[in-house]
Amino acid sequence: MAGKGFSNRTVFITGAGSGIGYEVALAFAREGADIVATDVEQAGLDSLRQEVEKLGVGYRHALLDVSDQEAFETLVAELDAQGKLPDIAVNNAGIGYLAAFLDTTPEQWRRTLDINVLGVAWGSRAFLRLWQARGIAGHLVNIASAASVTPMPNMAAYAASKYAVEGLCEVLQMELAGTPIRVSCVHPGVINTAIVKHDDRMGFSREQIERMQRHYADQGAHPSVVARDILEGVKSGKSNIFTGPGTGLPPLLKRLLPRGAFRRLLLRAARETGYL
16 A cells, blocks of 8 residues: 555656656656646556556556647646646656757658657646646656766767756756746766667667666666655755756866866767667
8 A cells, every 4th residue: 555645745757657657657656646747658668557556546648649739728727727737847758869969850840859858847827827726836857867967979969858858957946946936957977778779769770779778777776766865855845956967976076177178078878778
């Protein structure tokens, strides 16, 4: 059975059918929260339902493409109309294209920004408008990346999208200062999810792809680590949540080292891990 830390709370999660989103749903469900899970694929949501319902909490799911603003707002409005408006929203859905800047197509740029940036913006907007109208002390959790602090080469579209999420969070934190609504920006590091398992989204040689996939498999943390840190971050009201390998020392070195020296460190790491 579930615990009680988040009983009487409802958590809305995008990209909940796998990876970080899946584990976030389970982490909050174990603490007593009801779950509203969304994804673009049904299979993962069905699997999640079986796990969540074992914990004795409420579960609802819906197919959702977060880049579709109208669909996003309609779903949140329906939950509100039914008296089931979540008070925690985790904007997690995201994709990554890894390729040289000049090899990243306009279509790949648009799709990355539509999902990773506008999907977060539409989710934030839909919930904030209703939370403010209803006087709800909600909590937005937006997933950025360690790439918004220490990007690697050959991830121009992905890194740009995650810098944008971080910037959005900082602006929202200022605009909502003095209100009961909280905003957390999450920076996962090397996490062993499917993000580097989509070979069709990587414009690399087969040797590079295999090297990167080995690095994530061997050095990456399980997505449950991110879920645990998000749960604790929401409990404590953290504005920024750094989680997983690569989020401790590198941000500190970025502040302390000359820019050129720090960039050389990143380039060396990129060669070792497959980004170059």
